[in-house]
Amino acid sequence: MIRPHATIAELPAADWDALAGDAPMLRHAFLDALEQSGCVGGDSGWQPSHLALWRDGTLRAAMPLYIKQHSYGEYVFDWAWARAYTEHGLSYYPKLVGAVPFTPLPGPRLLARDDADRLALIRGALELADQGGMSSLHLLFGDDADLAACDAAGMTRREQVQFHWQRQPGWHDFDDFLDSLSRDKRRKIRQERRKVTEAGVRVRRKLGRQIGADDWAFFMRCYDSTYREHRSTPYLNLDFFLRAHAAQPDAWVMALAYRDDAPIAAALNLAGPTRLYGRYWGAQWDAGGWVPGLHFELCYYQGIEHALANGLDTVEGGAQGEHKLARGFSPVMTHSAHWLAHPAFADAVERFLDRERRLVGAYHDELNAHLPFRVEQDGT
Known part of the structure; x- marks a missing residue:
């Protein structure tokens, strides 16, 4: 039996984590902290509808799934699709999204x-979207096994480039x-650090556990x-960070910059057994946080x-950022999958994504060049 659940708390944490693996942002406690802190649910525009496959009373498979009333916090941009719907007198929202909210980190979603x-x-999920009158279903930053399932279900792939x-x-x-x-790249990095x-x-x-309340x-x-500087509203609050840290203390790495023993900037990462996931950065400009190269030092x-x-x-350096290439990061393809209920729009989006994939592939090849x-003839 497959059915949706309105909160992650309805699903057994141990069973969920056994399916999710070791990525900290997929753990039951991380998703629960998002809900308990109000970062998702309520009037956030992210309404949990987690899909669970039950067999003999046991959770056999699951999907972090949300009913969305907007496209914020996804990092796979479909604003143009929403505008096109509006221009034709149609509603693009609500839609259904399989993702980790506010987290452009590749990994399993199914x-x-x-x-x-x-x-x-x-x-x-497709049946839920269709029966629920959703405009579309989107699975974001899935892994190869996810994408194979989405292909078999008739969804269309989209590709982007990150730097790892x-x-x-x-x-x-x-x-x-x-x-x-x-x-020249080696010299530039040394100069920035100096x-x-x-x-x-x-x-x-x-x-x-070295990260204390004052640090948070x-x-x-x-x-x-950082969000205010970009005229935006933060997605997360202090309650989320405190809950998520308490639930998975060893998953967090914070880099702090001090001047005259006073903190002036910070960068936050999530850590798994084999990967470090770069997440957030910010500085206190009025306290001397403007230092050339400090962003690169803390974040990279x-x-x-x-x-x-x-x-x-x-x-993983997160979404976007060609400047990471010069600092030792390499281009990596990321993938999402999409289904639109409206036949004409589905056809138009499929043709658009076919062209976009070719362009993204060429861009990826150019970055790799x-x-x-250094190469052997560099002589250094």
Whole structure:
């Protein structure tokens, strides 16, 4: 039996986590913290409708699923589709979205032990969207197994590019990583790090239970100011961060910048067994937070150092950002899948996505031709 659930609390945490694997943002506690803090649910425009496949009273497969009243916080942009619906007198919302809210991190969204259950889940989601009068169904940042199920269910793929740092054989510390770069990229990174030090800034990484209440309060001010600087409203609140940290303390890594022993900037990451997921950054400009290169130091170089020191293979830089390429990050394709109920719009979107995939593929190839790593003839 497949049926939706209005809160994650209706689903057994141990069973959910056994299906979800080790990615911290897919854990039951992370999703529950989003709901308990009010970041989703209520009037947020994210209404939980988590899909569960039950067999003999046991949770066999599940999908984080939301009824959406807008397209904020998804990082796979369909605003043009919504405008087209409106221009033709149609309503694009509500729609159904399988995703981790506010989290553009690739990973499984159809949490199942086999392909048959994944296919059953996505077909169940399609049926829910159709019967519920939704305009569409979207599965965001899925993995290969998810996408295979979506293909089999007749959904259309969309592709984007992110930038991930990936450890290579022989890299044991930051100097090993730097030695792999071309001369000009290596010099640029050293200059950026030196400017931060010469500005009198000291950086400290705090892990897990080292992160205290004062650190969270300061980080929240930074996070909030970043959104305000961009004339936007923060998606998350302090209650969420405190709940999520208490539930998974070892999953959090915070890099803090200090000047004269006072914090001026912070970056927050989530950590899994093999990956570091870069998430949020902010600075207190009125407290001396404007320092050239500080964003790169906290968000990239501290993350790389942490990965190298702790045996992690990958640092995911989040959505967008060509500037990451020059700092040792490589282009990686990410995928989503889409179904639209309206036949004419479904056909138009499919043709658009076919053209877009070709363009994104060419862009990915072009980026790979400009990787920052030195080649043999570099001579360094």
